[in-house]
Amino acid sequence: MSDTPLIQLVDVTKTYHLESGxxxxxxxxxxxxxxxxxxxxxxxxxxGKSTIMNQLGILDVPSTGELYIDGKNxxxxxxxxxxxxxxxxxxxxxxxxxxxxxxxxxxxxxxxxILKNKTRDTTGRASAMLEAVGIDKxxxxxxxxxxxxxxxxxxxxxxxxxxDPKILLCDEPTGNLDKKTGFQIMDILCxxxxxxxxxxxxxxxxxxAEYAKRTIRLDDGRIAEES
Amino acid sequence: MIGDIxxxxxxxxxxxxxxxxxxxxxxxxxGVVAISTMGMLGTNMSLxxxxxxxASANTIVITADAIRMGPxxxxxxxxxxxxxxxxxxxxxxxxxxxxxTVIPLYSTTTQFTSGNVQGRGTIYGMNPSDVxxxxxxxxxxxxxxxxxALIGLSLAESIGVDVGDRLKVSSASEGPPxxxxxxxxxxxxxxxxxxxxxxxxxxxxxxxxxxxxSKEWYTAQYGGKDQYTQVNVIVxxxxxxxxxxxxxxxxxxxxxxxxxxxxxxxxxxxxxxxSTLETLTLFCLAIGGISLVVAAVSIFNVMMMSxxxxxxxxxxxLSIGTETGEVRRMFxxxxxxxxxxxxxxxxxxxxVIGYSVVxxxxxxxxxFFMPASIFYVPIGMFVGLVVCVISGLYPAWRAxxxxxxxxxxxx
Numbered sequence: 001m002s003d004t005p006l007i008q009l010v011d012v013t014k015t016y017h018l019e020s021g022x023x024x025x026x027x028x029x030x031x032x033x034x035x036x037x038x039x040x041x042x043x044x045x046x047x048g049k050s051t052i053m054n055q056l057g058i059l060d061v062p063s064t065g066e067l068y069i070d071g072k073n074x075x076x077x078x079x080x081x082x083x084x085x086x087x088x089x090x091x092x093x094x095x096x097x098x099x100x101x102x103x104x105x106x107x108x109x110x111x112x113x114i115l116k117n118k119t120r121d122t123t124g125r126a127s128a129m130l131e132a133v134g135i136d137k138x139x140x141x142x143x144x145x146x147x148x149x150x151x152x153x154x155x156x157x158x159x160x161x162x163x164d165p166k167i168l169l170c171d172e173p174t175g176n177l178d179k180k181t182g183f184q185i186m187d188i189l190c191x192x193x194x195x196x197x198x199x200x201x202x203x204x205x206x207x208x209a210e211y212a213k214r215t216i217r218l219d220d221g222r223i224a225e226e227s
Numbered sequence: 228m229i230g231d232i233x234x235x236x237x238x239x240x241x242x243x244x245x246x247x248x249x250x251x252x253x254x255x256x257x258g259v260v261a262i263s264t265m266g267m268l269g270t271n272m273s274l275x276x277x278x279x280x281x282a283s284a285n286t287i288v289i290t291a292d293a294i295r296m297g298p299x300x301x302x303x304x305x306x307x308x309x310x311x312x313x314x315x316x317x318x319x320x321x322x323x324x325x326x327x328t329v330i331p332l333y334s335t336t337t338q339f340t341s342g343n344v345q346g347r348g349t350i351y352g353m354n355p356s357d358v359x360x361x362x363x364x365x366x367x368x369x370x371x372x373x374x375x376a377l378i379g380l381s382l383a384e385s386i387g388v389d390v391g392d393r394l395k396v397s398s399a400s401e402g403p404p405x406x407x408x409x410x411x412x413x414x415x416x417x418x419x420x421x422x423x424x425x426x427x428x429x430x431x432x433x434x435x436x437x438x439x440x441s442k443e444w445y446t447a448q449y450g451g452k453d454q455y456t457q458v459n460v461i462v463x464x465x466x467x468x469x470x471x472x473x474x475x476x477x478x479x480x481x482x483x484x485x486x487x488x489x490x491x492x493x494x495x496x497x498x499x500x501x502s503t504l505e506t507l508t509l510f511c512l513a514i515g516g517i518s519l520v521v522a523a524v525s526i527f528n529v530m531m532m533s534x535x536x537x538x539x540x541x542x543x544x545l546s547i548g549t550e551t552g553e554v555r556r557m558f559x560x561x562x563x564x565x566x567x568x569x570x571x572x573x574x575x576x577x578x579v580i581g582y583s584v585v586x587x588x589x590x591x592x593x594x595f596f597m598p599a600s601i602f603y604v605p606i607g608m609f610v611g612l613v614v615c616v617i618s619g620l621y622p623a624w625r626a627x628x629x630x631x632x633x634x635x636x637x638x
Contacts, residue, residue, distance in 0.1 A: 059546055059631050080550065087548020098543045098635065102239040107232070114232045115548050159547070 004071060005032035006166060006198050007056060012065035014051050014221075025051035027221035028065070033200065035166065038193045040212035041202045047218040049202045050171070056200060057090055057169050058082045070166065087115050091160030093189075095172035097152040099144040099159070105151075106130065106140040109158045116163055129158040133188060150181035157188060161197075168192060170201035174208055186211050233553055237560035240533060241568075248565055251529040254522030255569025256576060259611040261515030263577035264584050266603030267595065269508025271585045274594040276500055279426040284493040286361070286430040287327075287460040287472055289319060292486045310454035311488065315479050319458055322474040327462035330357040331455040332432065333445045339396040339438070340413070344386045348379075349437040350396065352445020360461055362434060366390055367420030370441050376416040377439040380424045385436075392418050396438070398448045414448055416440060429493035430459050468492055519611065522569070523618045530562055530622035541626050542634025551627040558626050562619025569615065570608035577604045 014026040026048045033039055043049050054060040055067055058074055067074045070089055074082065092098075099108045110126040130140045133154040144152055153173065160168060170189065174182030190211055193199045201212065209215050217225040241248045291309050311319075311331070320329050333352035338345065355370040358377065367390035370377060378388055388394065395413040416438075424435045446452040460475075462468055472490050480486050534541070544554055581604070586592050594600055 054632055057546070083545075083548055083550050086546070092547060094635075098539075098546075100236075100540060100543055102236050102243070102540070103232075107235075111232060112547055115550075115553070120232075 005068070006035040006037070006070060007031075007033040007200075008066075008068040009052075009055070009062075010066040010068070012055065012062040012067055014048075014055065014060070015063045024221050026055070026062075029221070029223055030065075031216065031223065033198065035198055036193065036196055038190075038199045038211065038213040039201070040209035040215045041200065041218060042204065042206075042209055042215060043218035043224070046220075048221040049218055051221075052218065053169060053171055053200075053202055056167075057092060058086050087112060088163055089165050089167060091163070091165040091168045093153070093156050093160050093168065093170040093173045095175035097144070097149070097156045097176070099152055099155055101144055104141050104143055105135060105147060105155045108144070108155055109140075109162050112159060112163045126158075126162060129162045130155065132161075133158045149177050150184070153177060153181075153185055154188075157185070161192070166198055168197050168199045170199065172203055173201060174203070174205065182208070231560075233557040234560050236557050237564055240537070240561055241564050244533070247529060247532070248568065251522075251525045252565050252569035252572065254525040255519070255566060255611045255615060256573040258515065258519030258522045258614065259570055259573025259607040260577050260580055261518045261607075262512060262610055263515075263573070263603045263607035264581040265511035265515045266508065266606065267577075267581045267600045268585055268588060269504060269511055270597075270600045270603065271589050271592075271594045273501060273504045273508070274597060274599065275589060275591065276427055276504065277497065278594075280429050280493050280497050280500065283361070283428050283430040284497070285462050285465045285468070287462065287468060287475070287490060287492050288429070288431050289458040289460065289475065290431075290456070290489050290491075292489050310451060310456055311458050312455075313453040315488065316453075316455060316458060318478040319460065319475055322478050323460050323462075323471055326464070326467055326471055327460050328357070328360050330354075330360060330459045330461065331442075332457050332459060333442060333449070333451065334432075334456045335449060337397050339394050341386050341388050341392060341394050346382065346386045348382055349433065350445070351432060351434065351437055351439045352442040352449075353439065355441055358439065361430070361432070361459070362425075362439070363423040364420040365423040367418070369420060370439070371419070373441055373444050373447075374414075374416050375419045375441070376444075377420045377422050377434075378418050379422050379433075379435040379437050381435040382437065383418070383421050388418055390418055390420060394418060394438070396448070414444075416444070429496040431457055432459065468494075515607075516610075519614050522611070523614045526562065526565055526615050526618035527622065529565065530558065530619045531625075533561060534558065534622045534626045537626075538629065538634050538637045541629050542631045542637070545629065545631035546635060555623045555627040558623035559616060559619050562615050562623070563612070565619075566612040566615025570611040573611055574604050574608045577607055 009029055009031040012026055012029045013024060016023045016025060029052065041049055041052060055062060058069065061067070061075050069085060072085065077085065100111065103111060106126060109129055110121045113121045113126060127137070127140065135151060135154055135158065139147065139151060144155070147155065168189070173189065174185055177185060186208060189199055189201070201208070203209050215227050216223055289311065291311050316329070316331055323329055330353065334349055336347065337350045338347045340346070358364070358369050362377070364377060365380065376394065383389065394416050396416055398414050422434045422439065425433070426435070460471065462471055472492065476490055479488050541554060545551070582592060582595055585595050
């Protein structure tokens, strides 16, 4: 394992230009996240949690400061390079699952593989990922709206993992699930971290945050506390 | 392409909103049918006219340059007008030589009666031996005696005349009213044969509504002996038309300042008619095109609805690493599918509707399946398809350029 941080935020500021005036969502944030880390980001609404997740997920770029992912300066990459880095290095798990409604569970998991390899999956990896998160063959043929919340989140985890990314970004992964299912999902994430993934999750729930090795509290766009 | 996940997403999106997609495609169907039918109609008209005109494509028509108002001798004005003289006829014969047949003709417009039925039409005077050179007697025989005549099929049907019937023909042609014409007597001729209809002709001998008599009877009634209204030359080899025309022109039009005769052939008339029909067809196609513009707006609207309904899905696709080009492709596939649906249905309906329209408007479907005509079906389909894809360009561009963060937040 390298000593270089997998993710590095250097004095990152994100300002939105609104009609009511400029709004600084992230204010000079510096943060290093090492490979195989398990980081929980907490904070009240409007503290900058979503903004930092968008930065880490390369869905947005800093207004000032620098963001390095796997040693690459995100601001200096082209749109296409950022898209490819997002596809290959980052797996997303959202609170609302965000599965593609027109595709079956299997196709949802297969989709990132198709994006990467430009061909349908013939290796059986998509099926294996679904099996690993507890979705059987019969369920894998179902469309997302035919699955329960817990099953959808499992499919979302399988989709996030199918391209073997280094980073797993989880935005309130248990937010839409009952307690029991939520803990099952957290167990899966813990196991993934143990297997070598770097897990970053945003949560309101202190019990969920307890699974993490590090907890960062944001307030008003700044890191208020780190433990 | 069949296994393309983006194509599958597009197909499923169309299936999900099938009624809406189908209604939007109907616009394209109408456009394709309009373009194909108009194009086929115009082409069928052109083909029919060309076919009819090509029957007389080997004919050179020579007329005197002065306009004849009536047969020589019937009025003071007509006595000064000139036909083609015997000398000029001989020069024409010399110029043609053995390369064709020279047919001198007299003609004028006259009135006639058959029993109580009155009619009017053109009466042609010619050598009976020339009749079979370019006319077909469908019923009866050729002129043998001086008071015998042939009559065009359309005229015979309209005035109810058959072989053996008699016609009283005015001995004065229809021209400016003169004392001599108003007091003209009527001569009787017997119909011995019916001439088949010739349709549109370029040799100026429209016998469908005319009467053919011997030149002797004609000149006895109307005068003007050896002052022919026109001379037709039927050439043996159409490639020699220009050469023969030049030879005739050189022998007769010797005065550079004033032409004595005018020489025309089917090709110049064919060019004029074809050009007119082409303009007409283009005009009709443009009208058909307007319906495609309306269809394009409908497709654009449906595509924008599809994009607006799938904003969150687009956000998901972009956030998990879909390239903007791939999102664009997905929506262009959708527009293509709508186009394929519309063009496919439109193509089939074009054949059915086009066939009926051509049959109703032209009266024959003889030319309908000829390549130049049926070609408009794939052309219409292709244009419909292209219009659809073009209509999908902006919605596809808009989808691919969405901010994934905003798109994900939308509900």
